[in-house]
Amino acid sequence: MRLNKSWPAAFLFATCARASVDPLSLVDPLIGTNNGGNVFAGANLPYGMAKAVADVNGENTGGFATDGSSVTGFSSMHDSGTGGNPSLGNFPIFPQICKDDVIDNCDFLIGSRAVSYINSSVVATPGYFALALSNGITAEMTATHHAALYKFNFQDALNGTTGTKPLVLLDLTDLWQSRQNATISIDETSGRISANGTFLPSFGSGSYESFVCVDFAGGSVNDTGIWVNNRAGTVVKDLFVTRGFNDFYLQAGGFVTFDSISANVFYARVGVSLVSTHQACRNAETEISDPASNFSQIQTSAESAWREKLSPVSVNATGVSENLQTLFWSAIYRTMMSPQNYTGENPLWNSTEPYFDSFYCIWDAFRVQYPLLTIVDPNAMSQMVRSLIDTYKYEGWMPDCRMSLCKGWTQGGSNADVVLADAFVKNLTGIDWDLAYDGLVNDAENEPLDWSVQGRGGLQSWKNLDYIPYLDFDYLGFGTNSRSISRTVEYAYNDYCVSVVGKGLGKTNATTYLSRSMNWQNIFKADQTSYINGTDTGFVGFFQPKYLNGTWGYQDPIACSPLASFCSLTDNPSETFESSVWEYQFYVPHDMSSLISTLGGADHFISRLDFYFESGIADIGNEPVFLSVYAYHYAGRPGLSTRRAHSFIPAYFNATESGLPGNDDSGAMASFTIFSQLGLFPVAGQNVYLISTPFFDSINITSPQTQKTATIRVTNFDPTYTDIYIMNATLNGEPYTKSWIGHEFFLEGQTLELTVGPNESASTWGTSADDLPPSISTATQLLV
Template identity: 60%
Template sequence: MHSLLLISALLVHAACGKSNFDLISPLTGSLNGGNVFAGASLPYGMAKAVADVSGANTAGWAYDFSNVTGFSAQHDSGTGGNPSQGQFPISIQPYCADDDLGKCRFGSKYERAVDYRVGTPRAKPGYFGLGLENGVDVGVTVTEHSALWNFEFTANDTDGHKLSPLVLLDLTDLQDSRQNASVAVNPDTGRITANGTFLPSFGVGSYMSYVCVDFKGAEIRDTGVWVNERAGTEPKELFVNRGYSLYYIQAGGFVRFHKPDSNVLQARVGVSFISAAKACQNAETDIADWDFDRVRTAAEDAWKAKLSTVSIEAGGVNESIQRTFFTGIYRTMMSPQNYTGDNPLFQASELYFDSYYCTWDSFRTTFPFLTIFDPTTLSQLITSYLNIYKLTGWLPDCRMQLCKGYSQGGSNADNVIADAYVKNLTNIDWTLAYAAIKNDAENEPFDWGVEGRGGLQSWKQHGYIPVLDYDTLGFGPPYHSISRTLEYAYNDFCISTVAAGLGETANAAKYLQRSGNWHNLWNAIQTSSIKGNDTGFTGFLQPRYANGTWRYQDPIECSPLDSFCSYSSNPKETFEDSIWEYVFFVPQDQARLIATVGGKANFIRRLDFLHESGLLDISNEPSELVVYQYHYAGRPGLSAKRIHSYIPSAFNDSINGLPGNDDSGASGSFLAMAMSGVFPVAGQNVYLISPPFFESVSYRNAVTGKVATIRNVNFDPAYRDIYVQSARLNGEVYTRNWIGHELFLEGGTLELTLGREESGWGTREEDVPPSTSSSGMGGYEGVFEVRAE
């Protein structure tokens, strides 16, 4: 029956709308700080090729009408902070003035930048292209470790210029972090190989990167290297370091060609983190035939295969909303990137993914979404986490380009592992996983700024992280005591879940007890004002010294009404959000939180005030779950109403269709879950139910083959009827406002009948999601069961 539903949905797509693939818009979010990678990539691919620009180039490309500085084959997507990767960009000039090599432009990539023609940027999964004002049309497609560029010359021998293309390879990256580098040019074949040492954009240490560039389509005229503004045909090799007194030396290699026979010059770029020889091997293996159309078709087929597990019946919803949904799903597969087989730290066969930017962002919706959408890859991602643990002794929070990234709060890989555990993911070493997360709870690393947790002595002794904590075991950012306390409490809840499932009863009880530590920072008499006006709410979290006395932090600090509190320049006690918002981050015990703030009515009032006062930044990950926390107070209809206030007003399919950076697919997965009608409480076997944004959404589990469908009855594509009146699960009356992962493992249909007003559905005490204080361990059906394996 369920397979018939899927086939039916696919037929609806074929008859009435575009395919999933055709509804993806990679340029969405490429303006106004979305920082998405808009270029050519495979799902989780290491090679990510795009035009780099001089403006907001965190992911290489931005649709901000700045000019093009080059074309590079490795990037990250959706990150904040410094630009990431973009090593060894190539650039192309159709000719040198007066046909004189000395009159071509060398020097800085910004001095060589070229405007692109308005309206020419175009992108589809696996492809990116644009037209340059200098008369070159550019297109690129990719394999796992290689990119193939087509440079087509629309400007022929005109205006007295002789078409003789010059291609430069630049020994730099997007953030100009190069420490040293080498380049060599083969004068017979034109092959350019290079290597360099670069810095990660949000971490410590450095990494080596390698590239191999071959050309086809024109005879070689001359080759050489260049330094700063000058080039020469001898020598053919060059080594360069950072530069004297930090003066950044501009340098690289070049090949100049005679006029291409067909006006098309191809560049094949192989990349590697092992060696230049491996980069060449990658390119030769992946793109031996230089067939652009074949490589592009293969990339498209890879995306279509991934997208085949989800289908919708649009029910009259416009294509813009459909594009928003499928493009969100697409972005969840930009990162992490699969470096397996191209990682100098591991054996070739060991699973290794990189570019975890960062688990603090992605544990909430990205990994839970992959549990539904792509469980096979998620199992590999978690195995990669465990391989990193075996290598370094710690689970990472952030990691990029083989380097340790900054930890933004707790040890949130614990939440990812617990979420996968309670949802019965397979092919994971759960004994090793438990050892890794228990290590986070019990041991403090010397540098907890990049792994693990700090302040564990205080955590165990006081039951919270004190402000100005006296930590003699390690070092890290000596702030964020409130947000760290809340995150440690939830991390310990997640560890307790796995411990109980594995029969570790005593540890399960210990960590469950620690999960209540958040309450030790509750100051019942604290008030909050905005511009001198009392908000009318009493009781907030506050920083606390080790001796138990309080220190004051204004509850609105770090909110949009105050200022953004970043990682590196934030001496406050919350990270990237205010106390007003962090009050709600107690996913393990919403019942106790509701009682603490004075009951359901006050809880709802607080949520409403948070959403409507300007205190909430919906682009930030802690804001995601608070959209749905009305469920815990028995008002699921208010969650449905609230999500429609953000989609499509803040999230849509335009180039500025994200309210902030995508955080490596965190916003994309937020959209995918919200629009599917089942929102995850990460680390628990709990999805909060709200009506999908379509008549139905179906997911086929790639492991079990079962199909889960969430279907609306009385669906209104104008979104006036958004309140669930009643529900049925596989034909049986269903009253809970949440559901477990069993729907996606075993398949079935959740049918929601909609109306224009709130109803009594999901409002009873027995219908709300579980909490530790109201239900105890027994309230988490299926979560604490001891497993057979």
């Protein structure tokens, strides 16, 4: 969907004030398709495997981008919002007309066939994507779970060329051009194209096989063949291709030409699979029986599926701008694209359990995305948790990152532990918790040979020294020997999460992990200072790397922040991952009370938070920042959390194509937006939501588990967002002074009413010691 920026304000207000609005009309899949958001903009179902879109030669990590680049093909598998290398995009098809119907007058190579698209022609809605190419061909697409349906119209293209027989090629490649080998076969009678290939994951180790089956309808087959290096022939119908000599990337594929096209339109049905070409064909035939007449029906079914997924949430948006509404509903939509449900498409083991893929990566998503799905789609979230546990059962470890059947790189700790703890404390059902606990203990106790893709490294030091050392001596396994600070902080919280589940199950070893959760204290250097451009920040005491012998190393506290260079696993590896010491110093979710004391008390903590945000050190484009936005709650100043959230929305998160401050990371950025607009922010792994002021007059969420409706209502709601500070609150009509609430709010359908005003300093709500969010040093029973 494209919003018309010229619509008058009166029209926008009238639209917002409608009594009943279809949320799908407020979903814009193009948000985040520019400026590095890498959002998938095409047609798909919730958690669907098939994801159809036009691929471009610009910012194509998610396939399509609104960056003015050119279209190189249309492919049917993608990930959304990821960083690094482009993901999937296997076996793109591409329509064109050869001048004078001479096959070699067509362009087969990616670089030569690219054609610009007409910017104003782009239409993206849930379950549908369309655009017009500058050569006159228009393309529409929709999708089922394992198949995509494309509709190509050649009328304008045929009017502008001497050719009469449209051609569709299939390229044996992917977006990253990682293909190792591939095979293609074209049926010369029906035109069916079957292909398979071996490719590399974009952020992991190993390789995977992908399979595709393409059928056409609406026209009769004229000829078929293969192409290699921009030359084609019609004699040979089968081809096997490797990567090429001396790693030269050999471009190759197959093609079909058509004549007798009805109304200048024909259809391409693409079935996908990770098992076999036979299964890819069966998927397509089962889900799209008649390509020439099913398009509208499939699009309508996709819209219905998305509407059902959004249905637990409703808002009273009176006075709220359409841009903020679009931001909200589009964000919920983006949280349900990945992880992808590949149940039945996992060739690695036989199981009756669900299999989800594209956990890309849990380090990004555990903080907000999975807690959101626990509220609005608990059944899907339960299946994802079961999939993580099943992966442990058959592969020996729960993943921290996984895509395309491959193990992804571990970025921090074993953060599937946090996902399981969050599911446990929020009573997700259908989960084998004894097996789950085995997986949690395995993460905490056993070091894998290759801890770069699973589990934890440095466990010998973790157990004996109570921290991860700088330049650790680790002979038990191998991985990127960096991130000693961020791994120490994350391992501490991972162990806390193990203790939560263990305590709940009555396991005697739970106290061991609770004790280890305090290891973050062992890397705090009380006299460490921090400077910016030679000027002392005035703050003393920061996490620092520590050697095996207990002596201190050094990392500049602002390193890896927006004020310095970016730090990743391979580019400038350091002792913190993708974030600074300044940012990680606020990540002790289980004992913020102790952290605040360590940093000098509540006033000093607030001053440090303010400086962190206002100096430019905080990186709002990356996930470790999220909880720190709401850390003021723990110092008794919840109104400052609300004010900080409002400073980022809509300044950094908005309803434009460049409306994300970083990669969406499969919906992590989207989820931060949603919770901030809802006014309840999760502390993942705990039964805690921090209360702030919503962006709407009222919000209703009906629990799919209990069918009870929870309501958040704002008295004196101010759509100018001047009066945003909570003065007092009631829960089910009774005074409520705590600045946090538990998941029972959703399960029991409670009502939270917030009265707001213009002055944070005038409010005493949520400020007393008894009203602060729990910490294990002050209220262990509330957490464990």
